[in-house]
Amino acid sequence: MTTRSAIKSSAMKMSHPHRTKMHAATQSQPEFVETFAYDAPPLKQTNALMNQTTTTNVDGKIDIEYARARIPAELPRSKRLQVEERIKKLLIEKNAVLVAHYYVDPYIQDLALATGGCVGDSLEMARFGQAHSADTLVVAGVRFMGESAKILSMEKTVLMADLEAECSLDLGCPIEEFSAFCDAHPDRTVVVYANTSAEVKARADWVVTSSIGLEIVTHLHNRGEKLIWGPDRHLGNFIQKKTGADMLLWQGSCIVHNEFKATELVQLKNEHPDAVVLVHPESPDSVVELADVVGSTSKLLSATKDMDASTFIVATDLGILHEMQKQSPNKRFLAAPTAGESATCKSCAFCPWMAMNGLEGIEHALNTNSGEIILDKKLATRALLPLQRMLDFAAEHKKRVQASGDIVKDRPLFQNVGAA
Ligand code: SF4
Numbered sequence: 301m302t303t304r305s306a307i308k309s310s311a312m313k314m315s316h317p318h319r320t321k322m323h324a325a326t327q328s329q330p331e332f333v334e335t336f337a338y339d340a341p342p343l344k345q346t347n348a349l350m351n352q353t354t355t356t357n358v359d360g361k362i363d364i365e366y367a368r369a370r371i372p373a374e375l376p377r378s379k380r381l382q383v384e385e386r387i388k389k390l391l392i393e394k395n396a397v398l399v400a401h402y403y404v405d406p407y408i409q410d411l412a413l414a415t416g417g418c419v420g421d422s423l424e425m426a427r428f429g430q431a432h433s434a435d436t437l438v439v440a441g442v443r444f445m446g447e448s449a450k451i452l453s454m455e456k457t458v459l460m461a462d463l464e465a466e467c468s469l470d471l472g473c474p475i476e477e478f479s480a481f482c483d484a485h486p487d488r489t490v491v492v493y494a495n496t497s498a499e500v501k502a503r504a505d506w507v508v509t510s511s512i513g514l515e516i517v518t519h520l521h522n523r524g525e526k527l528i529w530g531p532d533r534h535l536g537n538f539i540q541k542k543t544g545a546d547m548l549l550w551q552g553s554c555i556v557h558n559e560f561k562a563t564e565l566v567q568l569k570n571e572h573p574d575a576v577v578l579v580h581p582e583s584p585d586s587v588v589e590l591a592d593v594v595g596s597t598s599k600l601l602s603a604t605k606d607m608d609a610s611t612f613i614v615a616t617d618l619g620i621l622h623e624m625q626k627q628s629p630n631k632r633f634l635a636a637p638t639a640g641e642s643a644t645c646k647s648c649a650f651c652p653w654m655a656m657n658g659l660e661g662i663e664h665a666l667n668t669n670s671g672e673i674i675l676d677k678k679l680a681t682r683a684l685l686p687l688q689r690m691l692d693f694a695a696e697h698k699k700r701v702q703a704s705g706d707i708v709k710d711r712p713l714f715q716n717v718g719a720a
Contacts, residue, residue: 372659373658387415390667395433395434395435395436397417398411398438400417401619401654402619402620404440405657405658405659408659422509429458430453436456436457436458437458438461439459441460443465443467444494446460446463450673452684459666459673460665460673461656461658461671465654468553469552470496473492473496473500473552481528481530482503488525489505490530491506491508492504493509493510506690510580517545517547519693519697526546527547527548528548530550531552533553534581535582554582555651557617559638560615560649562584562589562590565613572613574609574610578592579591580594580596583615597616611632613636617649618635619651636649
């Protein structure tokens with residue numbers, strides 16, 4: 301077992317008083333709330349979540365165990381404003397820039413934009429960081445995003461609020477097992493999704509993101525190549541069906557997108573017949589089939605701006621609604637259902653690991669240089685190869701150019717290349 305796979309996967313959906321423990325702030329650590337998924341009986345619920353995150357392949361089974369996430373305590377307004385002011389000063393003092401994912405706390409997203417940073421998907425974040433002149437990148441997202449930023453900017457310091465902010469796709473694809481799987485099929489080209497560790501990227505021939513995956517697999521299929529695809533089985537299925545390519549799929553999934561429910565989505569569509577349904581391709585097949593638009597967070601965001609519809613049903617992490625609503629204040633956004641009829645929570649599509657990012661954690665990282673992403677140079681150089689291959693493919697096939705560092709100006713560059 302690797303250190304990464306030994307870290308217990310977090311599968312918390314909402315904090316619950318029975319399973320919540322407050323931790324006081326100390327000088328070196330911000331205050332946080334320790335939360336676990338669901339209420340009692342914990343074992344049964346944990347098992348239910350384990351099933352969602354269990355990964356199998358032809359050679360056996362990999363289990364991710366129970367869930368744990370340190371969710372930062374919500375700050376009172378006056379304290380939040382003070383912390384934000386201190387972060388602004390620290391960013392200037394340290395020549396640092398804040399890059400945030402669409403799924404993190406809206407206050408962090410707003411702070412990133414207010415301080416000249418960016419809000420985007422993982423590739424946008426990494427490319428923005430690469431093009432920016434800052435010495436330090438503060439990545440508000442999950443660990444593989446910090447690693448991607450580091451791979452593209454090895455000379456820079458990359459900090460994260462919490463290094464244990466993980467991803468079920470990354471955790472469900474440990475390097476030893478995945479490497480053995482690849483070794484067992486040496487005749488296949490290895491294509492991995494961006495939501496993987498630096499080690500898995502370094503084992504791959506290609507790294508792809510959710511939208512460009514289809515084009516790259518078509519390209520490889522047309523060249524007669526047989527593929528290994530990992531780790532997301534839903535995205536792999538989607539692409540396999542579209543292209544007819546010979547793909548062996550690693551059976552990972554995203555614990556957030558895996559939860560969307562087709563039957564309940566049909567009911568919601570019936571209640572809002574004019575609504576456009578936007579679905580991230582990490583969702584189950586039955587949900588993807590109901591979509592009007594399937595794509596990465598960036599693609600879904602573009603659809604809400606470009607389409608005439610006034611109502612959208614959104615099947616991805618609900619953190620994206622902040623940016624959607626900001627960009628289209630007169631449109632209406634409905635969360636796609638993640639629960640069956642009897643459930644009290646109709647949509648709990650929040651990534652527990654993304655929720656581990658807090659303003660105090662960011663301040664703490666900047667103050668102490670903690671949460672630094674450290675990568676072995678040789679590993680990063682190898683991991684850059686398949687990542688660069690994707691960027692070159694995108695540049696060649698979509699006539700894209702290098703990012704300037706201005707996220708608004710650069711946004712067209714990343715359409716259809718967006719990661720989760
Ligand atoms: S929402 Fe994104 S980061 Fe969270 S588990 Fe799913 S793929 Fe990973």
